[in-house]
Amino acid sequence: MTELDRSRLYAWFCDHADEPLAEYLMSCLAPAPLADIATKADTGDLAARIDALAAQRETDRIATKADMRD
Template identity: 55%
Template structure:
């Protein structure tokens, strides 16, 4: 039924039965053609589609969780590597200091030895 037909029918009901009854009668009629209204089968198809979408989102969530776990593992590994680098740099610094002091000592010894021979 078109909107124009609904309007004419409402006007006729209102004229012959009064406004409250016309309102009630119009509320009992479908607002659109019955073929346009959703059926239970339509709603079941929509529910199935939503279930499929939910499953896909669950798989995506699982992938994100796996990626987050990998990211945390990578962060932990990077932190361990940084700590190992710090320890190695400290050892290298100690080695450089020992070498530096050895060279300074050797130069001082040569200087002292040179003074004693003069």
């Protein structure tokens, strides 16, 4: 549902009911297309990416003076 669709639907609800009911009905709808909403299945992939970035950061870090002496 686009933002324009959401706005038109909200206006229609306000015209045919009242504003508190329109607010409630809109809060029941997904704020974005369902395909764009993150799920629990996405968290595993995200955790793996974070771990990979952390490992890469360790290997790519800048040498300190102490590292150069060793």
